Amino acid sequence: MNPDDIVFAPVILPLFGAALAxxxxxxxxxxxxxxxxxAGVLLGLGLPWLAFLQTAPMxxxxxxxxxxxxxxxxxxxxxxxxxxxxxxVNILIFSIGIAAWLYSVGAGPKGPVFSTVxxxxxxxxxxxxxxTDLFNLFVCLEVMGITSYVLIAFSGKPGASLASFSYLMVxxxxxxFFLLGFYGLYRLTGAISYLGIVQGLQGLADFGGITANxxxxxxxxxxxxxxxxxxxxxxxxxxxxxAPHAVSAMLSGVLIKVxxxxxxxxxxxxxxxxxxxxxxxxxxALTALFGVVLALSQRDAKRLLAYxxxxxxxxxxxxxxxxxxxxxxxxxxxxxxxxxxxxxFYHALFKALLFLSIGTTIDRTGVRDVLVxxxxxxxxxxxxxxxxxxxxxxxxxxxxxxAIPPFNGFASKTxxxxxxxGNLHYLLLGVASAGTVASYIKLSRIYWPRAxxxxxxxxxxxxxxxxxxxxxxxxxxxxLAIVCxxxxxxxxxxxxxxxxxxxxxxxxxxxxxxxxxxxxxxxxLVITLGGGLLYLLASSKPGCRILYLLRRQRHTFQGxxxxxxxxxxxxxxxx
Amino acid sequence: MMGKRTLWHKIQILVTxxxxxxxxxxxxxxxxxxxxxxxxxxxxxxxxxxxxxNLVSAIYLGYRSFDxxxxxxxxxxxxxxxxGLMTQIETILGKEQKTTSxxxxxxxxxxxxxxxxxxxxxLEVVTGKLSPIVLLFxxxxxLYGHLSPGGGFQGGVIVASGIIFLSLxxxxxxxxxxxxxxxxxxxxxxAFLLLIVVSMSGIFLGKGFFGNxxxxxxxxxxxxxxxxxxxxxxxxGTSIGLMCIAMMGRKA
Numbered sequence: 001m002n003p004d005d006i007v008f009a010p011v012i013l014p015l016f017g018a019a020l021a022x023x024x025x026x027x028x029x030x031x032x033x034x035x036x037x038x039a040g041v042l043l044g045l046g047l048p049w050l051a052f053l054q055t056a057p058m059x060x061x062x063x064x065x066x067x068x069x070x071x072x073x074x075x076x077x078x079x080x081x082x083x084x085x086x087x088x089v090n091i092l093i094f095s096i097g098i099a100a101w102l103y104s105v106g107a108g109p110k111g112p113v114f115s116t117v118x119x120x121x122x123x124x125x126x127x128x129x130x131x132t133d134l135f136n137l138f139v140c141l142e143v144m145g146i147t148s149y150v151l152i153a154f155s156g157k158p159g160a161s162l163a164s165f166s167y168l169m170v171x172x173x174x175x176x177f178f179l180l181g182f183y184g185l186y187r188l189t190g191a192i193s194y195l196g197i198v199q200g201l202q203g204l205a206d207f208g209g210i211t212a213n214x215x216x217x218x219x220x221x222x223x224x225x226x227x228x229x230x231x232x233x234x235x236x237x238x239x240x241x242x243a244p245h246a247v248s249a250m251l252s253g254v255l256i257k258v259x260x261x262x263x264x265x266x267x268x269x270x271x272x273x274x275x276x277x278x279x280x281x282x283x284x285a286l287t288a289l290f291g292v293v294l295a296l297s298q299r300d301a302k303r304l305l306a307y308x309x310x311x312x313x314x315x316x317x318x319x320x321x322x323x324x325x326x327x328x329x330x331x332x333x334x335x336x337x338x339x340x341x342x343x344x345f346y347h348a349l350f351k352a353l354l355f356l357s358i359g360t361t362i363d364r365t366g367v368r369d370v371l372v373x374x375x376x377x378x379x380x381x382x383x384x385x386x387x388x389x390x391x392x393x394x395x396x397x398x399x400x401x402x403a404i405p406p407f408n409g410f411a412s413k414t415x416x417x418x419x420x421x422g423n424l425h426y427l428l429l430g431v432a433s434a435g436t437v438a439s440y441i442k443l444s445r446i447y448w449p450r451a452x453x454x455x456x457x458x459x460x461x462x463x464x465x466x467x468x469x470x471x472x473x474x475x476x477x478x479x480l481a482i483v484c485x486x487x488x489x490x491x492x493x494x495x496x497x498x499x500x501x502x503x504x505x506x507x508x509x510x511x512x513x514x515x516x517x518x519x520x521x522x523x524x525l526v527i528t529l530g531g532g533l534l535y536l537l538a539s540s541k542p543g544c545r546i547l548y549l550l551r552r553q554r555h556t557f558q559g560x561x562x563x564x565x566x567x568x569x570x571x572x573x574x575x
Numbered sequence: 576m577m578g579k580r581t582l583w584h585k586i587q588i589l590v591t592x593x594x595x596x597x598x599x600x601x602x603x604x605x606x607x608x609x610x611x612x613x614x615x616x617x618x619x620x621x622x623x624x625x626x627x628x629n630l631v632s633a634i635y636l637g638y639r640s641f642d643x644x645x646x647x648x649x650x651x652x653x654x655x656x657x658x659g660l661m662t663q664i665e666t667i668l669g670k671e672q673k674t675t676s677x678x679x680x681x682x683x684x685x686x687x688x689x690x691x692x693x694x695x696x697x698l699e700v701v702t703g704k705l706s707p708i709v710l711l712f713x714x715x716x717x718l719y720g721h722l723s724p725g726g727g728f729q730g731g732v733i734v735a736s737g738i739i740f741l742s743l744x745x746x747x748x749x750x751x752x753x754x755x756x757x758x759x760x761x762x763x764x765x766a767f768l769l770l771i772v773v774s775m776s777g778i779f780l781g782k783g784f785f786g787n788x789x790x791x792x793x794x795x796x797x798x799x800x801x802x803x804x805x806x807x808x809x810x811x812g813t814s815i816g817l818m819c820i821a822m823m824g825r826k827a
Contacts, residue, residue: 004783008784016775018771023764023768026760026761027765069640071783072638076634078638116655117652120648139646142645150652150653150656153660153663161663180599183602211605214601558584565594
């Protein structure tokens with residue numbers, strides 16, 4: 001066995017687990033079938049952690065495993081590269097994956113077919129971040145897409161199939177443009193690996209000129225559809241809101257981030273990457289701002305969370321783009337990218353936590369509207385939850401996303417703010433943070449003590465038969481909540497590690513940031529108070545009216561296609 | 576109001592399509608020569624490297640075999656999703672009205688033969704007799720993919736049509752068992768497991784992921800490609816056959 005082969009553990013083990021789960025469905029019945037399915041999941045989601053342990057020293061030392069799958073000639077084989085960034089993103093994928101699968105055991109959709117598709121999705125995500133071959137990236141994005149369509153449709157809720165179908169149409173259209181861009185780059189350079197393309201472009205006059213630019217822009221825009229950056233976000237709210245809760249956690253936590261970091265691998269070396277990064281940095285900051293306004297306007301709890309994901313991915317993209325702009329060789333670039341990854345990771349944790357705890361609550365209370373439902377804690381207690389675990393988990397998640405110390409959101413947002421200080425992004429993100437606070441105050445209404453006339457509802461809920469909340473639901477939620485808390489407390493250890501994994505730090509790099517300085521705490525206080533004020537404004541009469549108009553906006557496929565064209569045009573003009 | 580809106584939509588889509596077309600011109604109409612590196616390499620080394628005379632299969636089962644694995648997975652997930660959706664629709668329809676799902680076949684059940692004497696048995700006989708030949712041809716295309724045009728995917732689709740013939744032609748006799756829902760599902764799951772095991776077996780033999788595990792076992796240079804073609808063919812054939820049979824209402 002070759003020591004380098006360990007890098008395929010996160011890809012091949014989940015695939016093997018998926019095959020076992022499918023096998024159990026076809027050949028076995030009853031207990032043995034469940035046993036084999038769970039064994040497959042354990043193999044697929046658990047065993048890769050050993051590989052991560054094994055490769056951790058190499059990831060933090062800045063080493064890279066590179067090669068060609070099957071050992072073929074580089075001009076034609078599939079090249080891969082497993083470095084610190086791959087390691088970090090793999091940790092993100094597998095930690096959310098475990099929590100989401102555990103939750104699905106208790107709350108559904110469960111069963112061998114779900115496990116199979118879920119594990120295939122995990123494997124593809126791991127491969128997406130490992131590959132350095134443009135065509136392989138295309139295939140990975142395709143599999144990632146098709147598994148999400150199937151997983152979304154699993155929920156069986158009215159509208160879920162339609163949401164899944166419109167997601168399918170949108171990403172299939174975007175992938176056509178990806179292929180066109182791939183064709184353009186291949187025509188120019190004759191290479192399909194990232195390295196070959198970069199070398200080919202450097203040999204051309206003006207780095208390939210307008211053909212290269214347009215091809216690249218189409219690839220970038222197609223990937224940005226998956227990331228759901230602002231004009232390309234329309235497919236996301238329906239898909240994320242109507243999916244089963246475990247799948248929502250996976251979609252919002254992982255699926256919108258992995259393509260972004262896979263895109264980084266292309267842009268990091270390509271000559272045009274710097275300008276694209278700059279443009280995307282500003283787009284990200286604007287996305288954070290507008291996304292949160294839309295989130296604040298929602299009444300459906302899960303749609304609010306979905307729009308909030310768009311806003312939070314905006315935070316990540318703004319630091320990510322800025323890092324590309326200043327260059328990943330510089331200390332500032334490394335710090336920015338490390339903060340971007342850290343926020344992506346922490347967002348995955350607390351957004352998954354929020355989706356799961358809100359999911360449990362709306363399943364149990366039967367109402368998704370945050371303005372209608374009150375007193376969810378009492379209802380959950382009537383259904384056998386003696387300690388309000390779900391509410392406490394929600395509280396952890398909400399405090400984290402609102403950047404209240406000592407939760408992890410405070411750490412990552414402060415680091416982002418610190419790295420972006422002195423730019424326009426900083427101001428935009430600050431306002432967006434206040435909006436986040438306001439929208440989560442709105443969401444927390446479903447837990448507020450009930451209004452006087454709500455006792456009738458409670459009597460109705462209590463009279464209906466119910467199942468006890470499965471222990472895996474609580475286990476999964478508590479796991480995420482604890483990780484959120486630890487991630488915030490141990491930031492002084494975690495951040496330097498992330499910095500070392502993202503890039504080899506140069507001289508004079510000081511990754512340690514004093515988080516709990518007076519400045520930062522005052523800033524948090526101002527943002528929180530601003531958020532409270534914003535919530536009051538939003539619940540006033542004119543505020544409600546504006547939000548109603550925003551909420552009424554309809555999303556069409558055509559609108560998304562037009563914005564896709566606009567994004568392509570704007571990007572190609574600006575680079 | 577509505578008319579205005581559709582007109583506006585039409586203008587919007589026309590302008591966008593036009594803009595996209597203009598936008599794509601630089602990608603398609605430019606004078607640089609076609610890149611030759613990969614072609615020249617394949618011409619010089621392709622047969623030697625992979626042992627396959629058909630260079631297409633050398634590419635998709637040799638150089639890019641991991642892409643092919645993922646494409647097989649796309650088909651698997653698509654079919655799992657389709658079957659899942661069909662079950663969902665059935666439960667929704669079942670709630671509204673008790674639909675007795677009629678199995679579709681060309682053959683008549685024994686109790687109806689006397690009342691339908693005038694009906695021809697032509698289709699039933701032809702599809703029944705043709706299916707072994709179609710299956711055989713499918714396996715030929717599958718196993719000779721390294722020498723002639725064809726391969727696992729193409730052969731698999733032909734095998735699937737053979738299975739459908741078998742299912743349409745036979746009523747409820749012994750040959751129907753072979754095209755049964757359960758048997759196909761089993762072959763599909765086993766083929767998928769085998770595909771994963773074969774693709775990772777190189778790791779344990781020191782040849783790397785998707786390395787050729789048969790290198791030291793067989794003298795046949797294209798042995799690994801033949802093996803992969805056979806597994807993928809079985810997988811594709813049973814997957815597509817399974818879906819068609821489910822659509823014919825023979826799920827039980």
